[in-house]
Amino acid sequence: MAVESELNTGVLLFLPYRALENRIFAVLAAAGHDDLTPAQARVLQRIGPEGTRLTELAEQAQVTKQTAGFLVDQLEKTGYVRREPDPTDRRARLVCLAQRAWAAKEIADGIVAEVEDEWERHLGKRRMKQLREALILLREITDPWAERQP
Amino acid sequence: MAVESELNTGVLLFLPYRALENRIFAVLAAAGHDDLTPAQARVLQRIGPEGTRLTELAEQAQVTKQTAGFLVDQLEKTGYVRREPDPTDRRARLVCLAQRAWAAKEIADGIVAEVEDEWERHLGKRRMKQLREALILLREITDPWAERQP
DNA sequence: CAAAGTAGTCAGAGACTCTGACCAATGTCA
DNA sequence: TGACATTGGTCAGAGTCTCTGACTACTTTG
Numbered sequence: 573m574a575v576e577s578e579l580n581t582g583v584l585l586f587l588p589y590r591a592l593e594n595r596i597f598a599v600l601a602a603a604g605h606d607d608l609t610p611a612q613a614r615v616l617q618r619i620g621p622e623g624t625r626l627t628e629l630a631e632q633a634q635v636t637k638q639t640a641g642f643l644v645d646q647l648e649k650t651g652y653v654r655r656e657p658d659p660t661d662r663r664a665r666l667v668c669l670a671q672r673a674w675a676a677k678e679i680a681d682g683i684v685a686e687v688e689d690e691w692e693r694h695l696g697k698r699r700m701k702q703l704r705e706a707l708i709l710l711r712e713i714t715d716p717w718a719e720r721q722p
Numbered sequence: 723m724a725v726e727s728e729l730n731t732g733v734l735l736f737l738p739y740r741a742l743e744n745r746i747f748a749v750l751a752a753a754g755h756d757d758l759t760p761a762q763a764r765v766l767q768r769i770g771p772e773g774t775r776l777t778e779l780a781e782q783a784q785v786t787k788q789t790a791g792f793l794v795d796q797l798e799k800t801g802y803v804r805r806e807p808d809p810t811d812r813r814a815r816l817v818c819l820a821q822r823a824w825a826a827k828e829i830a831d832g833i834v835a836e837v838e839d840e841w842e843r844h845l846g847k848r849r850m851k852q853l854r855e856a857l858i859l860l861r862e863i864t865d866p867w868a869e870r871q872p
Numbered sequence: 873c874a875a876a877g878t879a880g881t882c883a884g885a886g887a888c889t890c891t892g893a894c895c896a897a898t899g900t901c902a
Numbered sequence: 903t904g905a906c907a908t909t910g911g912t913c914a915g916a917g918t919c920t921c922t923g924a925c926t927a928c929t930t931t932g
């Protein structure tokens with residue numbers, strides 16, 4: 573009985589994820605975004621177009637409020653985000669994307685598209701579609717935030 | 723044209739990976755392996771049955787030799803690994819799994835199997851098979867170590 | 873054998889994350 | 903309405919993870 577791979581599905585998921593992340597950071601760094609660390613990016617990625625509260629960012633990124641605050645401080649210093657008062661709650665502030673973040677986002681999106689293309693060429697259209705389908709379905713039982721951002 | 727998910731494939735890969743990792747660490751901690759950090763585990767996972775050199779561990783885990791050394795120091799202190807001289811090269815030492823690591827590995831393997839079962843129940847046998855198939859294929863172009871550990 | 877390369881360590885610094893304690897605004901309910 | 907719990911966020915301090923640079927010891931190569 574030929575076993576195709578002994579690697580567990582976890583590792584198998586991680587490998588392409590890391591490859592993609594590495595690619596993104598390499599290009600971002602080359603484009604002048606050489607500040608911007610992985611940890612910062614994980615927070616940055618979760619900021620909505622209208623801004624997002626620190627607490628919400630912390631929950632989604634699965635870090636403490638303090639850690640999220642620390643990372644947002646840095647993103648603010650390097651010009652990726654602004655903090656604006658939340659008009660609906662005077663305790664809260666909205667973390668908003670600044671110009672520099674939009675620029676980085678555009679670059680990152682380009683790389684993602686490029687890499688997804690490469691993957692599709694390697695897997696074939698059908699298998700790539702099956703992969704995404706399975707992953708989207710899997711999200712229902714592995715992502716506590718599955719309702720959001722439909 | 724109904725878009726099924728706006729999330730890029732990278733995030734989609736990361737979500738189930740993290741869910742699995744969280745499950746493993748929760749159970750491991752409950753079973754007395756509450757020392758053992760994610761960073762240590764990523765190194766531990768890569769130690770072969772006959773022992774593995776530090777440099778090789780560092781390459782596979784994609785960290786520097788110093789970082790790998792730091793993590794192995796800790797694993798040694800907490801009784802997960804031993805360092806033995808490499809009979810084929812007096813510069814080198816083999817990092818070997820100790821009893822405690824085997825015990826942790828057994829637990830982790832159990833959780834992985836359990837989670838993979840849950841995923842298969844959610845996706846159905848066919849889609850789960852397609853998922854693994856696609857990921858194994860993807861490994862060819864995303865894992866620099868794809869030749870090893872066939 | 874001398875030079876170059878490889879295995880690993882030491883030292884120091886920066887990045888990331890956590891716990892605990894705290895303040896201010898908001899929500900709840902008797 | 904007024905005490906009390908909850909929620910959004912910060913400050914301080916500590917531990918973990920990772921890196922760069924410099925170094926020693928052994929091996930390989932010409």
